[in-house]
Amino acid sequence: MANDLMADIEKSNKDTLSIGVIRKADEIERFAHDVRLKMNTEVGAK
Amino acid sequence: MSFPPCPMQPSPQAPRATVHFPRRFIARWANRHLCRILAPSFLLALAGSTGMHAQLSGGALPGSVATRYNPPSVQPTGHSLPMKDASGTEDQRILQMRNAARQLSMVSDAGKLLRLASELHAEVAANNTSSLTPAQLRKIQQIEKLAHKVRIEMAISVSDTEGGMMPIQTLGFN
Numbered sequence: 168m169a170n171d172l173m174a175d176i177e178k179s180n181k182d183t184l185s186i187g188v189i190r191k192a193d194e195i196e197r198f199a200h201d202v203r204l205k206m207n208t209e210v211g212a213k
Numbered sequence: 214m215s216f217p218p219c220p221m222q223p224s225p226q227a228p229r230a231t232v233h234f235p236r237r238f239i240a241r242w243a244n245r246h247l248c249r250i251l252a253p254s255f256l257l258a259l260a261g262s263t264g265m266h267a268q269l270s271g272g273a274l275p276g277s278v279a280t281r282y283n284p285p286s287v288q289p290t291g292h293s294l295p296m297k298d299a300s301g302t303e304d305q306r307i308l309q310m311r312n313a314a315r316q317l318s319m320v321s322d323a324g325k326l327l328r329l330a331s332e333l334h335a336e337v338a339a340n341n342t343s344s345l346t347p348a349q350l351r352k353i354q355q356i357e358k359l360a361h362k363v364r365i366e367m368a369i370s371v372s373d374t375e376g377g378m379m380p381i382q383t384l385g386f387n
Contacts, residue, residue: 169323169330169356172363176323181309181316185367192364195326199357206345206353 168195319366326359 172191179185333352337345345353 169327172360173323173327176320176363176367179316179367181312188367189364192360192367195330196357196360196364199353199360202345203350203353203357206350209344 168198315366315369319363322359322363322366326356326363329356329359 168191172188172195175185175188175191179188329352333349333356336349
């Protein structure tokens with residue numbers, strides 16, 4: 168995912184708005200948030 | 214020119230004292246004509262004071278000899294605001310610089326995100342455990358923040374239209 172995001176960003180320039188970049192960044196953000204939340208929950212359960 | 218009778222002047226009905234000395238005569242003459250001498254000077258002094266007051270307060274009383282206070286005119290010093298036409302190209306240049314800085318920041322953040330994700334992937338693959346260390350959790354948090362920042366930086370693009378901030382060009386869905 169991070170590799171795809173980096174590739175999309177390198178394809179864009181300062182005058183473009185890439186929906187793909189926004190979507191991938193949003194996916195990474197949600198995924199990281201879910202993992203962190205899951206790990207915190209597991210640590211709290213222990 | 215006739216003046217009203219002086220209040221200090223003795224009335225004709227009052228009994229007159231007999232004048233025997235020239236000093237008394239001079240005093241009576243002064244008493245009689247003092248009001249006529251002092252009244253115009255008193256009025257002049259009064260008019261002068263009101264004129265000064267009007268000059269200090271910025272207004273003139275009707276009928277007074279005072280002139281209205283005119284503040285000194287301010288000369289232009291050359292530090293005036295730029296004209297709208299001249300600032301148009303300047304605004305455009307600033308917007309171009311902002312977009313370039315935004316793109317650079319986005320590339321830098323994506324590079325950091327990629328490096329953190331690669332490090333995290335290598336660490337998790339090396340440990341082969343189901344739990345994460347606090348350092349790894351911090352890395353995940355940093356990845357989350359960087360992804361959020363990249364998303365916001367890409368979503369907010371600045372153009373020089375009247376609407377303010379709006380996207381310039383859309384690449385479409387990938």
